[in-house]
Amino acid sequence: MENVRDNLLNAYERGFIDRNTNKTSHYPPELIINNPEENVLSPMLDALESCESFMISVAFITEGGLASLKTSLYELNKRGVRGQIITSTYLNFNKPKVFKELLKIPNIDVKITDKNGFHGKGYIFDNSKYSTMFIGSSNLTDTALKKNYEYNLKLTSLDNGEVIRNFKGQFNELWDEAVVLTEDWIRNYESIYNELNHDDKVLQLLEARSPYRYDDSNVKEVKPNLMQVEALESLKHLRATGADKGLIISATGTGKTFLSAFDVKQFKPQRVLFIAHREQILAKSMEDYRGLLGGPIEDYGIYSGSRKNREAKYLFATIQTLSKEAHLKAFDAKHFDYIIIDEAHRSGANSYFSILNYFEPEFLLGMTATPERTDDADIFGLFDYNIAYEIRLQKALEAEILSPFHYFGVTDYEYNGEVISDDSPFESLVLDERIEHISEKLGYYSHAGDKVRGLMFVSNRKEASVIENSLNKLGYKTKSLTGMHSQEERQNAVKDLEGNRLDYLITVDIFNEGVDIPSVNQVVMLRQTESSIIFVQQLGRGLRKHEGKEFLTVIDFIGNYKNNYLIPVALTGDKSFNKDKMRKDMIGRNMISGVSTINFEKVAKEKIYKAISVAKVDSIANLKKIYYYVKNKLGHIPSLVDLSQDADAINPLVILNKFNHYVEFLEKIKEPTEILTTTQHKILTFLSKEIVDGKRITEVKLIQNLLKEPVNKGDFQRRMREDGYHMNDQTLNSILRMLTLDFYTEQNQKKYGIPLINIENNIISLSDEFRDSLEGVKYASQVQDILEVAEINSYEYDQKYPLTLNEKYGRKDVCRLLNWDNDETSTMYGYKQKHGTLPIFITYHKSDEIEASISYEDKFLDTHILQWFTRSNRTKESPEIKNILMAHKEHDLPIYIFVKRDDDEGKGFYYLGNAKIDEESVEQTKMNGTEKKHNVVKMNLMMTHPLEQNLYRFFEEGHVEV
Template identity: 60%
Template sequence: MQVDPNNLLNAYEKGFLDKNSNKIAHHPPKLIINSSEENILSPILDEMETCDSFVISVAFITEGGLATLKSTLYELAKRNVKGRIVTSTYLNFNKPKVFKELLKLENVEVKVTSQEGFHAKGYIFNNRRYSAMFIGSSNLTDTALKKNYEYNLKLTSLENGEVINHFNENFEELWENSVPVDASWIEKYEAEYVEEPERRKIIQIIEDQSKYEYKSIVKDKIEPNLMQKEALHQLKSLRAEGKDKGLVISATGTGKTYLAAFDVKQYKPKRMLFLAHREQILNKSKQDFSSLIKEAPSAFGVYSGNQKDIQAKYLFATVQTLSRQDNLEQFDPDDFDYIIIDEAHRSGAATYKRIIDYLKPDFLVGMTATPERTDDMDIFSLFDYNIAYEIRLQRALEEEILAPFHYFGVTDYERNGVMIDETTSLSNLVSNERIDHIIEKIEYYGQSGEERRGLMFVSNRDEAAEISTMLNGRGYKTAPLTGKDSQEDRKNAVDKLEANQLDYIITVDIFNEGVDIPSINQVVMLRQTQSSIIFVQQLGRGLRKHDDKDYLTVIDFIGNYKNNYMIPIALTGDQSYNKDRLRKSINTRNTISGVSTVNFEKIAKEKIYKSISTSTLNSQKFMREMYTYLKNKIGHQPTLIDFHEDKDVMDPLIIFDKYNHYIEFLQKIKEIDISLAEKDHRILTFISQEISEGKRVQETLLIQEAMKGPVDIREFQLKMIRKGYHMTDRTMDSIIGVLTHSFFKAQEQKKYGYPLVEVDDDILALTKNFNDALETDIIKKQIEDILELSLLNSEAYNHSEQLTLNNKYGRKDVCRLLNWDKDEASTMYGYKNKHHTCPIFITYHKDDEIEDTIKYEDQFLDQHTLKWFTRSNRTLESKEIRNILEGHEKYDLPIYIFVKKDDDEGKDFYYLGKADIDYDTLRETTMNGSKEGKPVVTMNMVMEHALDYEIYRYLEAHTH
């Protein structure tokens, strides 16, 4: 990135003298305060990613704080970029384990100062021509970098700046007078280290106030957490409405069992039944209930293959045992007035249904973290579609009900240019080289605390056994567990893990649910992500809070898997399957709430990008599954609005990528059996394909108004202006051109067939064909549904402008929204100067197959400046170029910049705003700068608005 001294000077003028200055200003000084919108960690990582060297001077460092930097430091080490850190032993805050973790960083030198009262917090990242400085209150702790209320000032300085020189001089003096950290120093520090409980507690409360607030036990009394309080209120309200069933959807680790016990305590049943699919779950649940409900031990009993406490007031039964007819008939149907079904997503199975159909409780409650996992079984109907309460992973993290986690998407083993994939043989999965690679990663990324308690998920039983043997041969203590192992074997392995007699349990998928090991501090995923549900279940094994860990480390080995796109779905909870949102989530720093972070090594991130781009996310099978799930959940055929409002299912616009309209989709999956008239089919196709996205809300509003009766065009224009929407005569003409189809090419006019409106003397009315279509009830309801969806989608756009900054548009959209008479997208090769507008479309990453002699080199030099190339075979004397240059200079020809990362993104481009030409940078050159390249004109475009940084990072990622 280049820094212009004049623009930097302007930035400081704007930052410290006059905020209203409109001079071109790059790298402005900025006060950064941790909030839901931003945090200090993101810009620190941004600068670290691109620096040539760095120094950090902080008093306090935690393992969690260091974890947030590890992926970036790993990539810097590959580039041989080095850094130095000075820290302290002030107040014994820094644990010996932190210094051990610092020693793992091969490209970082660490020293400890003995400076009395050392309390500095400074981060400096040096590039060839400038330095970025972060000075403020944030220590190198995950809470200080992401959550705590902190003041930090970001400043940019050229190498001759006095402040940066003063800092560097001070740091060098500090460095010279500090002690190097090595193994012998750590050994001595560890021997002398005394953790003073009261002082530590005060410091920890300052660093992370939530750490001492999460506990549910206060003065030996168990208290409900936030989720449990909310759910208890909802369950009580449900019963007050006369409902006798309810489903609780709650993320793994949020305390569903205790919630059930709290509700039993408030309900006070004569007799209760708790159903689970595994005896191990029963015993733990019985223990939790008896700790909360203070009754005699004899009141709590188990009904399983090994034990049958038939008379117990609080009975905990396995489904397998109780569902046998002879066992079930030992009880009267009305014996239990309160029944709990654990892991309720299983309750559609025949064994569960047999019990549910036989017993007649006054209230039935189901609990699950994953209602989606129904295999088309309608569990929602079993609970009369009453969702009593729902809290998913993101919210649970935000409310600090769960332990935070640091996720590392790392690159799996690669040999001779070939990476692990779905077809990799066992011999390669367990080769010595791959085991070395696995060990390197699990040691580098580590875990919270001294003792490792890890779960390692692999792809098959043979791999589990072989990896366990090989790790044991390298000094680790591991045990493989698979579905073939008995309950007793599983319990013994868990006990050993908790007693630090094992480092890892290596398993396939038997620990996806129903196992509670709160002390787990590392989860390792050595298999492809087959399902976002299973991913979250496995992640959830380590998310329960525990005194021995501050966070969970998740290490996900990402190979060349087709299903890698499921990783961002699992991490964000975004089930829309919208490719653009998935790409953004991989690039953004704030994917996860709270102090949790998501980090990817460079190649691993590229594998996910590739998977998102190449995967088909709108197959009929997938969409049928989404449809069935939602239909089961709400109890009726979903509308498009139902899809839009439920964040657990796909974006309804995905349907229109594959089908002309929703009714066509329903016909294909055999949900409805109707024959549409050709007219109705074409009208539905037009509204679905052209109106549903809501990119120009005025069109939708005009259709809705015309459906009520004739519309005076001038009055409609005034109404839109009063609402603050963009509206000119040309805009009105453009809207009419869309609705009468005159805007479209002949091929699309034939496809859509029947215009919606006609105009006579400034009065607009529906055409007869459209009116006729509205006479059919199902067509009218569908049209109303699409228009309502359009209004909801329109909320993402700023309709006071023709185009909304940072939103995506196709070439046809741009022709339409810039009020062109016709769709000229097919002849818009990169840019077009027409109707006093000049949109420029840039594909940032050019296809590798394009010859270098004709390859464009468009590039953002920074967030404000685009280096742009015209089409080839153009000079400064070309008429096309003169028209753009003179039109912009003399007649204010607006230039609009649209960019997409590569062709895999599809037809849409980010709108990045208007730009001005920097005439001083006009040059004639050749494509790719080669002698044999074709002539081309290049110039810098100065953006009206600085690029959104997340988009800028996304475009720039791994381009050079």
């Protein structure tokens, strides 16, 4: 407790008296606002999840704000942690529904104050050592926690602090006077609320904000949204270059149909053809076109089935009908000036080829939300590789084109002691107990508004039918739909859902695309994630905005599925397949933009971590599929830079970790490449293994300079300093030893073979072998490609310092970046004191197979203190320990802390900053779990930088059984 008190005193001195104090200060006071880099919700959830009790006093609560806390509250309930919430009926802002949602949460006690003008906003989270308090302007609403410009002060206090005691005293006074929230109270409030015509006022407000405007003739005028404005300008510019084809890639629900109608209005064609794969899409599209473009009804026609309105100015045709030769030849090749292909990712099929090869429009527009295909079809080539405009899920959410959503990754049912998996028998999927488990989650995580309109995706037709019957027995109104149902049956079911005659439509894959039900406010996923494309398609079914929907609830039942690693890929849109990036996305709280949130129950999150660890993302099949997608998109063999810069491409490091170099990968997939000499092969291997990650950019800068001319050592060193890079004599020596291969082990020297540089009279030049190898033009471009990618990768690191906080490094990286003369990875073990440094490597959760004598109990006591154990068979009198303690005390020995959660993460460790030894904590003790009880020395290391709460949670959660 004394350490906490001292750190708080230092923190408050820095926060309120002198920001330049050099005292160690943990738990600092912070002003928190909402912006792209931070928000109020994230630190609030950190405090909530680690607390032992909490008090919240807010005037206003919305369903979205409460949804942001539900998963954390669920986990607290499992730990037996309870809390209190005081709210109000001030201005009748709080909807009756939000009070109903509060009653569903078993571990909170809720009271309502009628205090006149109550407008307080305060949050206190207590734990055993201190309390964290948020005071400011944020109510418990999703916009206040993540979007609005708010001022909130985060303060940490001991229990005897005046401010915290005052807050708790005021809270308790309010609590004693307030009314307990009950179902009877809600019924009474609901009648008062409805009498005030509150819903009518909301609808009026929504209509005032609507992009739709009606003139006297009842023709709808639509104001373009951000995507449509930008895309229209891009299409105009594309045509100005002489292009007659273009592809629009735009997230589901962003308004592609209206965009095409806007562009038709802009292009002013005489005749238009709109092609889709389903007739109901045509009917809806024709309605949208007529509402925007106006004109007599005879200008619009359908060409499908029994309707063949051949002379219509705006013709809407199904691909199945029009692609038949008899129908195709009924039109002149130049009949249409403008053709639109809806769902253009389907256009690789032969039916589309026949149409595209026949017609000769002045402009051809393709539209798709998911251009990726499971085969290698070259969709982009059909549109001359002209991507006119692209907006994916993240940007669409930022622009508020789509409905915000709250995603809940929940744990699926446990059957015979095992959570549902890929191999679970069908019987386990439809057990009454699983249905009850599903029902419980549907009720807890709920939906926006008073009435659920849900889509439920399941694995197969049989499962859909059984779940329909089982849920109906529980009082739900559901209907299963499969490919066996007719279009008419599907349309009627959709109408029943929209008309509140059904709660859920249960389907397999037939609603993945081409279905428009804007009022859907809940999407339930009861099947494994087979692909990120399908995941996004199904998520997209609920992302269209609707005046009665504040947000979409997504409930994803996560079992022991091998493809769980695709969930962060789908939610973030990051298809780099970099496992560390996937983990970082899961660790962080800002995976998604805007007021949307991503929430995982603890066990469900662990299943995703496990799936990431075992996923074969670098399988030849996966690499080949992504490679050909990017190649088709670009229209040429992609370079490493192309892969690095394309949001849909795999991170080139994934390829280079599996292959010696990119040319070797191209050879493997049988792409035409030049034959490399042995020297060229070895140099490319060195660059691809040792340089390309960009962890220290100065090696790259030196090689780039040497490709032009030799350089003087002093001149190069000075330029690097002037450019702001970390550079001293030891660093320069380390760089030179690396490029001469002197740094490396004998095994690696043999592997790389060729030194890249010569040094003579302080002049650095390329080695003769390296320079001679560059005579091949293609080979030289490969070298440049690697160096450019290294530079791109270097932006991930703070190059002013040798190491970047919270980035990952292997032992060899650390030897190099701390300027050790040699790679001493093989003898480093858990730590090694050398060259005036002490790097410590910790695997937080040891394997069950590890020997007890080396199973150290290293552990973070909190985000500031690391309890660390030396090697076994060490005492306080051991020379090794005495040297460490003496060097720390007399020479301020730099201690570098590197931690990974478990061995599944590979060779990389997160660099968590430096640490100081708490000398009073140094203690000689015994190793637990060993027969001989080996001696070991234990001490507390005080972190210079407090451990990020996200990483702390990541390390601590690793013990969950999955």
